[in-house]
Structure formats: C-alpha cells, structure tokens
Amino acid sequence: MNKLLSESLATATAGVSLLHDALLNQGVVTQAVGWSPPLGGKDLHDVMADQRRSVANKLALSKMLNSGAVLVDVKPASEALNLGRGEFLHAGPPIEWSRASGPMRGALIAAMLYEKMADSPEDAERILEKNGVALEPCHHRGAVGPMAGVVTPSMWMFELQDPSTGNKSWCSLNEGLGKVLRYGAYSPEVIERLDWMRDVLGPLLQIGVRAREEHIDVRAIISQMIQMGDEGHNRNRAGTLMFLRDLLPFMIEGGTSSDVARAARFVGGNDHFFLNLVMPACKLQTRAAENIPGSTIVTVMARNGTDFGIQTSGTGDEWFIGPAQTPHGLYLGNYTAADANPDIGDSAITETAGIGGFSMAAAPAIVRFIGGSVPDALATTRRMYEICEGENPTFGIPVLEFRGAPTGIDVTRVLRTGILPQINTGMAGKVAGTGQVGAGLVTPPMEAFTAAIAGLARRLA
Amino acid sequence: MRRIEIRPGFYRDSVSLMQVSQRAGVGIDGALVAMATPLNVELAIQMGFVLPPTSPNDLIIAIDAPNQESLSHAFDVVEEVLEEQLRKSREQSLESGITPARTLGRTQGAGIALISVPGEFAFIDAVDALENDMNVMIFSDNVTVQDEILLKDIALSRDLLVMGPDCGTAIIGGVGLGFANVVSPGSVGIIAASGTGAQHLTTLLDHAGVGISHCIGLGGRDLSSAVAGRSAKQALALLEADEHTDLIVFVSKPAAAEVAESLQNVAHAMKKKVIFGLLGSTGSDITETAEKVLDEIGVTDRPWVNEVATAGSTGSTGGSLRALFAGGTLCDEAMLIASKRTRVPIFSNIPLEKEWLLDPFGPATSHAFIDFGDDAMTVGRAHPMIDSKLRIERLAKEVNDPSCGVILMDVVLGHGATSTPGEELSAAISESSKPIFISLIGTTLDPQNFERQKAILAQAGARVFLSNAYATHAALDALGVPR
Numbered sequence: 001m002n003k004l005l006s007e008s009l010a011t012a013t014a015g016v017s018l019l020h021d022a023l024l025n026q027g028v029v030t031q032a033v034g035w036s037p038p039l040g041g042k043d044l045h046d047v048m049a050d051q052r053r054s055v056a057n058k059l060a061l062s063k064m065l066n067s068g069a070v071l072v073d074v075k076p077a078s079e080a081l082n083l084g085r086g087e088f089l090h091a092g093p094p095i096e097w098s099r100a101s102g103p104m105r106g107a108l109i110a111a112m113l114y115e116k117m118a119d120s121p122e123d124a125e126r127i128l129e130k131n132g133v134a135l136e137p138c139h140h141r142g143a144v145g146p147m148a149g150v151v152t153p154s155m156w157m158f159e160l161q162d163p164s165t166g167n168k169s170w171c172s173l174n175e176g177l178g179k180v181l182r183y184g185a186y187s188p189e190v191i192e193r194l195d196w197m198r199d200v201l202g203p204l205l206q207i208g209v210r211a212r213e214e215h216i217d218v219r220a221i222i223s224q225m226i227q228m229g230d231e232g233h234n235r236n237r238a239g240t241l242m243f244l245r246d247l248l249p250f251m252i253e254g255g256t257s258s259d260v261a262r263a264a265r266f267v268g269g270n271d272h273f274f275l276n277l278v279m280p281a282c283k284l285q286t287r288a289a290e291n292i293p294g295s296t297i298v299t300v301m302a303r304n305g306t307d308f309g310i311q312t313s314g315t316g317d318e319w320f321i322g323p324a325q326t327p328h329g330l331y332l333g334n335y336t337a338a339d340a341n342p343d344i345g346d347s348a349i350t351e352t353a354g355i356g357g358f359s360m361a362a363a364p365a366i367v368r369f370i371g372g373s374v375p376d377a378l379a380t381t382r383r384m385y386e387i388c389e390g391e392n393p394t395f396g397i398p399v400l401e402f403r404g405a406p407t408g409i410d411v412t413r414v415l416r417t418g419i420l421p422q423i424n425t426g427m428a429g430k431v432a433g434t435g436q437v438g439a440g441l442v443t444p445p446m447e448a449f450t451a452a453i454a455g456l457a458r459r460l461a
Numbered sequence: 462m463r464r465i466e467i468r469p470g471f472y473r474d475s476v477s478l479m480q481v482s483q484r485a486g487v488g489i490d491g492a493l494v495a496m497a498t499p500l501n502v503e504l505a506i507q508m509g510f511v512l513p514p515t516s517p518n519d520l521i522i523a524i525d526a527p528n529q530e531s532l533s534h535a536f537d538v539v540e541e542v543l544e545e546q547l548r549k550s551r552e553q554s555l556e557s558g559i560t561p562a563r564t565l566g567r568t569q570g571a572g573i574a575l576i577s578v579p580g581e582f583a584f585i586d587a588v589d590a591l592e593n594d595m596n597v598m599i600f601s602d603n604v605t606v607q608d609e610i611l612l613k614d615i616a617l618s619r620d621l622l623v624m625g626p627d628c629g630t631a632i633i634g635g636v637g638l639g640f641a642n643v644v645s646p647g648s649v650g651i652i653a654a655s656g657t658g659a660q661h662l663t664t665l666l667d668h669a670g671v672g673i674s675h676c677i678g679l680g681g682r683d684l685s686s687a688v689a690g691r692s693a694k695q696a697l698a699l700l701e702a703d704e705h706t707d708l709i710v711f712v713s714k715p716a717a718a719e720v721a722e723s724l725q726n727v728a729h730a731m732k733k734k735v736i737f738g739l740l741g742s743t744g745s746d747i748t749e750t751a752e753k754v755l756d757e758i759g760v761t762d763r764p765w766v767n768e769v770a771t772a773g774s775t776g777s778t779g780g781s782l783r784a785l786f787a788g789g790t791l792c793d794e795a796m797l798i799a800s801k802r803t804r805v806p807i808f809s810n811i812p813l814e815k816e817w818l819l820d821p822f823g824p825a826t827s828h829a830f831i832d833f834g835d836d837a838m839t840v841g842r843a844h845p846m847i848d849s850k851l852r853i854e855r856l857a858k859e860v861n862d863p864s865c866g867v868i869l870m871d872v873v874l875g876h877g878a879t880s881t882p883g884e885e886l887s888a889a890i891s892e893s894s895k896p897i898f899i900s901l902i903g904t905t906l907d908p909q910n911f912e913r914q915k916a917i918l919a920q921a922g923a924r925v926f927l928s929n930a931y932a933t934h935a936a937l938d939a940l941g942v943p944r
Binding site: 001002007008009012020025035045049051416 | 472474475476477517518546549560561562571572573574575576577578579582584585586588589590592595596600601608611615620621622633634636637638639641674675695699700702703704705847876877908
C-alpha cells in the first residue's frame with residue numbers, strides 16, 4: 001500500500017519558489033530542485049512517455065555492471081580484426097579525408113608510411129586524397145582507438161573479452177606521449193617506434209599474455225587504480241604499473257633480456273600505456289548494454305577531430321553527430337589555445353563507462369594538469385550523477401566514501417538538466433604532424449543529444 | 462523613456478519574475494521582467510518596446526520610466542532582486558539535485574514531488590518521479606488530458622497517487638501543499654477536485670471545531686468522462702485504509718454523470734461513510750456539505766450563520782451585483798446561488814450558461830461575476846491570491862460604477878497566499894459607499910492572522926462572512942432579491 005498517508009512526508013519541489021517557501025515555513029523536509037526548461041521538445045516528451053524506457057534503462061545499467069573484461073591475447077590487427085591491406089580504422093564516427101582534421105590527416109599519413117603504402121608524406125596525401133584507402137570507424141568493428149585512433153593491419157592489438165557476454169574488443173598498443181601517430185605526428189622517429197612495437201613489443205606482450213595461466217583481469221585493475229589516484233583517461237599511472245607487475249615475469253621467461261629490458265622501460269615509462277587496456281574494457285562494458293529497445297542510455301561517445309558522435313542502446317549503431325568542441329586546459333611548451341584541434345579520439349568511451357572525467361574526484365593529482373582544482377573535481381563527479389542511470393560499485397571513489405562511479409549516461413537526463421558529460425582529454429595540434437599540445441576538459445555538443453532523442457522518438461512509432 | 466535588455470539563456474520561474482517586475486515597477490510607468498515567451502514578447506510590444514529576435518529561454522528586462530534616473534534605478538532594483546533570489550535558491554539547493562526524483566531519492570519517508578513547472582514540461586518531471594516511486598502533485602495547468610491519463614495509469618500500476626494537474630491544494634498528514642490553510646488535525650478525510658473548494662470546506666469545518674486527517678487533491682479534470690475519476694478512486698481507497706480517517710467527504714465542481722455514479726458505487730462498497738458534496742444545480746453548496754458533515758458527527762455549532770464582523774453599509778442602492786473572486790469554485794458556488802435566487806442571467810468569464818459570457822476586462826451592466834484566477838486572467842501575472850492588483854483596480858471601477866449596487870468578494874488566506882490581503886484591499890474598500898460582502902476563507906492558525914485580517918476588512922467597511930454561500934445570500938438580500 002502507498003505510504004503517502006501513513007509515513008512522514010518528504011517533498012521535493014520543481015518550479016515556483018513560493019510553493020517551496022510555503023513548505024519551508026511549515027518546517028517540512030523539502031528540497032527545491034534547480035529546474036530549468038528541458039531541451040528536446042516533443043521528442044523528449046514522447047520518449048519520456050515510452051513505458052519501456054525505465055525498465056530498459058535499468059536493464060542497460062545492470063548489463064554494464066555485470067560485464068567484465070579480461071586480456072585474452074595480443075596479436076596483429078590483420079589477425080584480430082581481419083583488417084586487410086589498404087584498410088584503416090580510425091576514431092570517432094565515419095569521416096572521409098576531405099573533412100578530416102589536421103591530426104587525423106597526420107595519423108593517416110603516418111599509417112601510410114608505416115604500412116609502406118607511400119614513400120613520402122606527400123605521396124601518402126596524394127593517395128589519401130583520392131580515397132585510395134578504405135576508412136572505417138574502430139567502433140564498427142568493436143574496437144577503440146585513442147586520439148586519431150588509426151589502426152592498420154600490421155599494428156598489434158590487445159584483445160579483451162567480456163566473460164559475461166563473450167564479446168571481444170580491441171585496442172592498439174600505446175606509443176607514449178609527444179610526437180606519436182595518434183596525435184597526428186608522422187616524422188621518422190614515429191615510424192621507427194611503431195616498427196619496434198610491431199617487431200619486438202607486440203610479440204613480447206603476446207608471449208607474456210599467452211604464458212599466464214589466468215587471464216589478466218583488466219576490470220579488476222581499473223577498480224584498484226581508481227582507488228590509487230587514476231581516473232583511467234588522463235591518468236593511468238597506477239594501472240600501468242600494476243599491469244607491468246602482472247606481465248613482466250612471463251615476458252622475462254619468454255624473451256631475450258635486452259628486449260625485455262627495453263619493453264619494461266618503455267611500458268613503465270609511459271604513464272598512458274594502460275589507457276589502451278582501459279578503453280577496450282570500457283567498450284566491453286558499454287557494449288554489454290547495446291541494443292535494448294527503448295533504452296536511452298549512451299553506449300558510445302567518440303570523436304574524429306571534426307565530429308562528435310554518440311550511440312544509444314535503443315538505437316543500435318546509428319550515429320548522432322554534432323561538431324567536436326575544442327578542449328579548455330593547459331598547454332605544453334609554447335603552444336596556445338590557437339594551436340589546439342577540436343576534440344578527437346575514442347577515449348571518451350571511458351566517460352561513457354563512468355570513469356575518466358566522470359570520476360575526476362578519484363584523481364586529485366591531475367586536476368591541475370587539466371586546468372582544474374580539487375573542489376572542481378568533486379563537483380564534476382557529483383554533477384555527473386545527475387545525468388546517469390546509476391552507480392558502479394566496482395569503481396568506488398574513495399573521497400566520496402567509495403560511492404560508485406556515475407554510470408549509464410541517460411540522454412533524457414542530459415536534455416532535462418542541460419548538463420553535458422564531462423570528458424578529460426589530451427589535445428592534439430591542429431596542424432598535421434604537430435603531435436600533442438596539451439590536455440584539458442571538453443564536453444560533447446548538445447546537438448548530438450538532441451539528435452539522439454529525435455532518433456529514439458522515431459523508433460517509437 | 463524606455464530601455465530593454467535581453468539576457469540569453471537566463472531562466473527563472475514566472476512567479477519569481479513577477480515579483481521582480483512588481484518591485485521594479487514601483488513609481489514608474491511600466492516594468493516587464495519575464496521569459497521571452499511569445500506571449501511576453503507580445504506584452505512587451507504592447508508596452509511600446511522594440512525587441513530583437515529572442516527565444517523562450519531568454520530573459521526580457523523592459524523598463525518604461527519617466528526619466529533617466531528612475532530608469533536606471535529600476536534596472537538596479539531588477540538586478541538586486543534577481544541576485545537576492547539567486548542567493549536564496551543557492552542556499553536552498555546546496556545539496557539538492559536538478560530533478561525531483563534524484564533529489565528525493567536521498568531523503569526518507571513518503572515521497573511526494575510538487576511540480577509547478579510550466580505545464581508543457583510538467584509531464585516529464587511527473588513521469589520520472591513516478592518511475593522513482595514518488596507520489597506526484599502537479600500544480601501546473603496546461604497538461605494535456607492524454608498525458609494526465611497516462612500519468613494516472615502509471616501511478617495506478619505502481620500504487621502511487623497523482624494529484625492534478627491543476628491541483629492547487631492538498632493537505633497530507635498536516636502538511637499543506639500548494640494553497641492550503643492551517644487546519645486542526647481530526648478524523649474527516651477530504652477528497653477535492655477543486656482547490657478553493659477544498660480550502661473552503663476545510664476552513665468551515667475548522668471553525669466548527671472539526672479537524673481533518675488529510676485533504677487529497679485530484680485536479681479539476683479528474684472527474685471528467687475522459688479521466689474517469691482515476692485518482693478519485695485511488696484517493697477513496699487510501700482514505701478507506703487510513704487509520705486516522707473515520708468519515709470521507711468528496712467536494713467537487715459538477716462531475717460527469719457516469720463518473721459520479723461509478724464513484725458512488727465504489728463508496729457504497731466501502732466500510733467508511735462517504736458524503737458527496739458535488740456543486741451544481743442539483744447538488745449542494747460547500748457550506749451545506751460542511752453542515753452535512755457536522756450533522757453526521759453530531760456537531761450542532763454553525764459559526765458561519767451570521768456575519769463575523771461588520772462596520773459597513775447595509776443599505777441597498779438598487780443596481781446589480783458585482784462579484785470579484787480569486788477562487789474559481791467560490792465564484793461557481795456564488796453564481797449557482799445567485800442564479801437560483803434571481804432567475805436572471807449571471808454574466809461571467811466562467812459562465813454557467815454559454816450565453817452569459819462576459820469580457821472580464823470590459824464594463825458590466827447587470828449581475829457580473831469575475832473569476833480573477835481563471836487561466837485567461839493569469840496569463841503573464843500571478844494568481845489573484847498572490848497578487849491583488851487586478852482585483853483592486855476592478856474594485857475601484859465598480860465602486861464608481863452607478864450600475865453596481867452591491868459588491869461580493871472572497872479573501873483567501875493560508876500557505877501560498879499573499880501575506881497581507883486585507884491591507885492590500887482596505888483602501889479600495891474604504892472608498893466605497895456601496896455594501897461590500899466578503900467571504901474570508903481562513904483559519905485562526907493561518908500565517909496571515911485571521912483576526913487581524915477580519916478586523917482590517919471590517920474597519921475598511923466590508924461585511925465579513927466565514928461562509929461564501931452566506932456572504933452571497935447576504936449580498937442578494939442587500940439588493941432586495943427575494944429568498
């Protein structure tokens with residue numbers, strides 16, 4: 001029986017402040033909400049009226065919470081993804097060369113040189129201009145790529161699997177910071193490093209991964225790193241070292257000492273190495289919630305440097321697009337805001353899964369690096385709960401009394417509150433070949449969410 | 462001298478903005494501080510302002526003042542009041558969220574979301590609250606009947622209650638929601654499809670020493686054929702199960718016949734007695750309903766039979782009756798009584814018969830009843846229970862209109878209503894040589910101080926009644942209309 005008449009009343013008010021004041025004057029437990037007119041018009045109204053939504057969203061959340069991610073193999077993309085010669089994957093929603101941004105073009109040029117499909121950057125550009133390469137989003141194959149996210153057949157990939165669904169996801173090996181392919185650099189040092197990763201690092205990692213009796217539980221490492229000051233997007237230091245701890249003995253047993261030493265130095269010296277394991281783990285989490293009719297939960301947020309695209313559970317693999325925004329933050333060296341390219345990369349999958357910017361409160365050590373303060377970080381995480389379906393107890397945030405990470409971005413909540421997802425990100429230089437220029441904060445464009453609600457509304461009929 | 466300023470994306474609720482306009486408008490020619498809805502844009506244009514393109518999420522600040530000094534002073538006042546409101550709302554919402562469902566999820570007890578956002582958006586917050594197991598009271602109007610039905614069906618499937626849309630009054634476990642009077646606790650449970658009807662019934666019972674357990678609001682449309690008493694049936698079940706309720710009273714404007722019948726069938730099957738007080742040509746007025754309740758529980762006191770305070774004129778000057786109401790149901794009730802007694806047309810903006818429609822802004826020539834709380838009269842301004850301005854202006858006109866013989870009004874006290882209703886009306890009342898009859902709807906515990914309000918109105922020259930029906934009868938008596 002409804003307890004309305006039998007238990008003490010607790011009220012929340014939305015709207016006219018006078019009615020809230022009247023309750024306060026009576027000494028009633030009451031809260032006024034910071035209401036403002038929602039976006040999304042009739043589409044939002046119709047989606048809110050859909051009786052499937054509430055149940056579908058709860059199901060989407062529970063599938064996300066029940067998902068797992070273990071590292072099952074390391075192998076070239078040609079094997080892992082059946083990527084053939086002349087096929088490249090890239091970050092974000094689909095894009096063609098003519099609309100590609102500087103860092104995306106730079107990364108594609110690097111990929112052409114690396115795959116020996118071109119002799120010079122100019123040669124590479126000529127071929128790419130003529131659409132001489134098949135481009136496809138990583139997400140279309142269940143993979144994810146940081147920044148430009150360009151994947152070529154001979155790049156080695158981490159292969160992760162979700163034991164709850166059997167789904168697999170892939171991500172390339174992290175190259176480190178500075179002048180690297182994913183930030184759009186294509187100088188000889190970039191290609192040399194990629195060659196070494198292909199010839200030495202990839203095979204060594206494979207030896208280590210295959211030699212272990214138990215798969216490395218990537219999700220368990222994420223859970224621990226969140227409690228050690230990492231947020232899993234811009235800070236992966238603890239995660240990287242835990243990963244190295246788990247794999248290094250097996251690499252030593254199977255490799256030559258000079259190779260292992262260089263690999264250990266490379267991995268241990270690259271605080272972002274583990275990002276490329278966090279991302280596919282997050283992809284497996286959100287993928288578990290895919291294709292639930294009526295669900296308004298976001299399953300993908302990804303950027304290609306030009307467009308920001310999202311996908312929702314209820315709308316399958318349809319992309320909802322808006323212009324990628326330029327991050328705000330701090331710049332390396334002499335770079336300034338004028339040098340920064342709009343938002344790029346599949347790494348926003350971390351926020352889609354509730355970590356990264358959503359769990360900023362877990363990573364006070366990096367808030368200044370991206371131009372924030374500790375109170376900002378706490379406020380950001382608290383704000384993200386407003387737009388999420390629930391919380392993920394596996395990713396407990398210590399400073400919030402181990403409250404679970406805000407999880408399951410709900411398109412209707414974004415439109416109702418006007419709060420956009422907060423993403424932590426690296427910034428690429430907008431001129432091809434530059435590399436990284438800084439790091440900071442960015443949000444998706446609201447257009448992506450109004451497009452998504454229209455897409456969800458279309459499926460109601 | 463006019464100046465207009467647009468603030469893009471600055472949202473504040475309409476009542477708060479009316480308070481800003483009111484405070485900024487003192488001593489100048491005009492002030493409009495409002496969201497740039499099509500209607501407010503139209504108002505600004507009517508005031509002589511030229512507007513750039515706007516969206517409804519923009520704030521308009523339009524000031525018309527006699528000189529530069531008063532113009533910039535008015536803008537300062539706007540700034541000050543907006544800032545003051547912001548400070549207050551920050552303090553209030555420090556720990557709260559953006560949506561009622563999220564906010565209440567953090568509290569204990571029986572949850573209710575009180576939603577008074579613009580009607581087109583009320584459904585969204587209401588459905589979310591229901592999905593999060595909260596009861597809902599929708600104060601907003603302009604919710605479609607389809608949405609109302611859907612909300613009430615969702616509520617039923619989850620064993621929750623939806624009060625409204627357009628529900629002005631409820632009292633749950635002693636807590637007044639919306640416009641509600643402070644009444645003593647007791648064992649009479651009220652179900653009301655009318656806000657001022659509920660206020661009037663609860664205050665009458667309180668004056669007779671009878672307290673109430675709960676007053677459940679339904680919204681004005683619940684007893685229509687389309688909505689078919691969805692919330693009414695749930696309210697009956699809730700009060701049937703409530704240990705504090707012994708007797709149930711139903712108060713409403715005329716209901717759809719088949720809905721009234723089906724509710725009566727439900728009531729017959731209940732253990733507790735249900736008294737139906739449905740207004741209408743065949744029904745009973747609110748005072749009669751209160752008297753039935755007193756008969757049922759054996760209370761003989763009828764404190765409303767005589768006027769409670771008077772210093773005013775009693776003589777009839779001939780002419781016709783002009784009634785200026787804040788409460789819609791009170792206006793309805795008075796019209797039914799007047800129509801029955803005079804047997805001539807009673808003109809109104811909410812007429813009993815279609816042919817008796819009156820333009821509430823134009824002059825009247827015969828009996829005229831204006832409901833100042835009608836939707837069409839509250840567009841762009843607050844409800845007359847909050848803002849008396851329009852009613853005072855009309856009162857001044859009627860006082861000087863030779864065709865007006867007697868004036869009838871209601872003054873509603875309680876939570877949500879203006880804190881100084883008597884003070885606001887007294888000057889205009891004291892100007893009148895014509896008898897002014899007032900039903901004072903309130904209790905001795907109301908925040909406005911009932912005794913003080915009564916005294917102010919009487920000193921100004923009004924004849925004050927506890928019962929709207931008795932006040933109406935007295936006004937008709939003064940005109941010499943036979944009983």
